[in-house]
Amino acid sequence: MRGAPDLARLPRVTLAGQVAGAIRDAVLSGAFAPGQQMNEAELAVRFAVSRGPVREALQRLVQEGLLVSHPHRGVFVVELTEADLADVYLAREAIEATALRRIAALPDRAALAPRLDAEVARMDAAAAARDWTAVAAADLAFHRALVEAAGSPRLSRMYDTVQAETRLCLHLLMGGYRSSAGLAAEHGRLAALATRGDLDAALAELGRHLADPIRYLRRLGATPPAPDAP
Incomplete structure (x- = not known):
């Protein structure tokens, strides 16, 4: 099909997906403690990426319920009651x-x-x-x-x-x-x-x-x- 993208060349996992996976594993292992604030800049340095993929990764994990976003405060690891x-x-x-x-x-x-x-x-x-x-x-x-x-x-x-x-x-x-x-x-x-x-x-x-x-x-x-x- 003329003009159709070559889907075979698209990455299987985006950079944001890789970052999300690493943070998810850290939350589930307890490396990031319940209630801990997720610092976007520090995570970008830690994963050697720009802040964009980190921001997208954090948003994904908020949607999954592992993180919670508090307006004007930041993103935190969820504390399950x-x-x-x-x-x-x-x-x-x-x-x-x-x-x-x-x-x-x-x-x-x-x-x-x-x-x-x-x-x-x-x-x-x-x-x-x-x-x-x-x-x-x-x-x-x-x-x-x-x-x-x-x-x-x-x-x-x-x-x-x-x-x-x-x-x-x-x-x-x-x-x-x-x-x-x-x-x-x-x-x-x-x-x-x-x-x-x-x-x-x-x-x-x-x-x-x-x-x-x-x-x-x-x-x-x-x-x-x-x-x-x-």
Whole structure:
């Protein structure tokens, strides 16, 4: 087609995307602490880029929910309160429950079992090795597989909008999960119910599973109180 751009020559990842990825990893690893201000000029020096890509990267991460922008103050790493955590998991339950309903109606839902079982096994092995980063990764992959199995691109995009915040939540939650030897077993039960098509039991299991994080953090005191808390 005359005049059409040669898309093969476009970079696969923009400079802003690379900077966003590096900052995202630093936030999720705790290298940038909750509440820390993100200094645009310092980040530009750190990554040896101009301030433009840094500004675009920060805006992306604000949209993902990992950073928050306060007018006249700047951009900061988000500090998740218990209310924030509950809201993330409320959104997740709505998305994943819808996915379970779609999966229950699929004639080939049993084909999903090997993928889910693989993530459960990975989670179990990581927990045994006390590799909590790998546990969180397997947890996230398990739930993404559930959503993708529904076969709805829009539902998957909705899940994408909470994925970054979910990763941040899981980073906090690993402290609670360390005392839970049954984490992989919980996922195994959910996988079995979903692939068997036992919708009511699967929805009940999902509800219990996604309610647990609030209980963990209340016990650990791992999140700061809400701004209006006494």
